[in-house]
Amino acid sequence: MQSLSNRKKVLEQKPMNFWERIYLPAIAKGLSITLKHFFKKIPTIKYPEQIRPYSKNFRGQHSLKRDEEGRERCTACGLCALSCPAEAITMTAAERQKGEEDLYREEKYASVYEINMLRCIFCGLCEEACPKEAIYLDGPHVTADYLRKDFIYGKDKLVEPKIDLVQLTQQKSL
């Protein structure tokens, strides 16, 4: 039957000739190939001593950002959760009380913010959805753990640590 694509090739199996049957030339050829590899440059990166440079847009663990005054930026609008294709994000909103202005930037904030790292596919859509520039996937690799519950990262792991900006600028100017 004619093939539709016209790309079918009929392979013919010829009987082996004398040199092919005694194998030795083929073995010699194989040996030369392995020997060539013996002297090749080895692409291995010796990990703990050498670290492969990461790509600039590498997406690692999420971090919830703070603004210049050290207040949490997230306003618990839920857009990240909505955009998340893996449904990895959940949160509970709360209202900012009086005297908490130095903690939260907006009047509404997330009292609970959890990402299930087993669900997350590190697509970065949450980062793109956020109107407050509050979430970025700029952390390290998410490490292995023993229990499923330990993969649900709460605010304790996500919110970036407070940096004393005054001290930092002083250090830099030194």
Place this chain on the structure above:
Amino acid sequence: MEGAFILEKLILVVIIFTISLVIAMYSTLAERKIAGFMQDRYGPDRAGLFGLLQPLCDGGKFFFKEEIIPAGAHKPLFIIGPTLAIITACISSAVIPWGQNLTIGDRVVTLQVADINVGVLYIFGVIALGVYGVMIGGWASNNKFSLMGAIRAASQSISYEIGMGLSLIALLMVTGSLSIGDIVSQQSGFVNWNIWVQPLGFLIFMTCAFAECNRVPFDLPECETELIGGYHTEYSSMKLGLYMFSEYINMFVSSALMAALYFGGYNFPFMYDLGLSENWITIIGVLVFFAKIFAFIFFFMWIRWTLPRFRYDQLMKLGWKMLIPLAIANIVLTGIITIVKDTYFN
């Protein structure tokens, strides 16, 4: 036989024993390193400089592993198996001449443990015994994979012993002696090496040696993909270690044998033209001999990481239908050439 003679031989035995164990140990590392380089990676390089302590770590691990003897196994035979394997592997090096005579004071020391006049036959006997270790171990494990491996080992070594023996007969026709010491001393210099008169015989001998050592592409008794571990499936701890050791010692001894029988052993080119004293020639000869052995060991490993394993029927076909007829043809050819040379060119 005076005491000094016995002492001298005893020291030699201990040295050779130690050397073969150390070489077997470091062959494991070399194997992994060579495998690594041939597959574009480094191989073990964490334990010590370049991984040089790796064999020690592996040995230590073997000693501390739990020793399991399966409930259904035949206990005495299960223990005899690896013992026999390692013993036969170690005693076969006794007839190999490592070097010429060394003159210490007024004593002449021969660097060969026993120059028996049927050295070649002795080697054959020991090699034939070697398969018992594998067979007994495989049978005693009471495991079908082990049994399969043992059966394969037995039939494989029987088949290839014939080819090996026949290829050696042609060599013996050329050398006219069964003593390995004589065979080696006949090949002094470079042009007298037996490889130049017996290239086909060497090829057959080498193929059979690969098969006798159960090395890839003839490692059907082990054959991880089909038989899990073959004859040593049930073995653990140092008993497994002994099996592996015996495999590497076998490889070392057959490399030595090939170097001695076909590549002139301790002989090297221009050995008498450089004006060196006896002792120096001996010492350099020993080093040269070991260089040849290492080259062969490297070749063993090189083949291992190049060729895939034979199928069992292919193995049998190669042994019975190709190597044995070829070896017989080689004998006939050698005979004709010898007669023609004797009658017309002398």
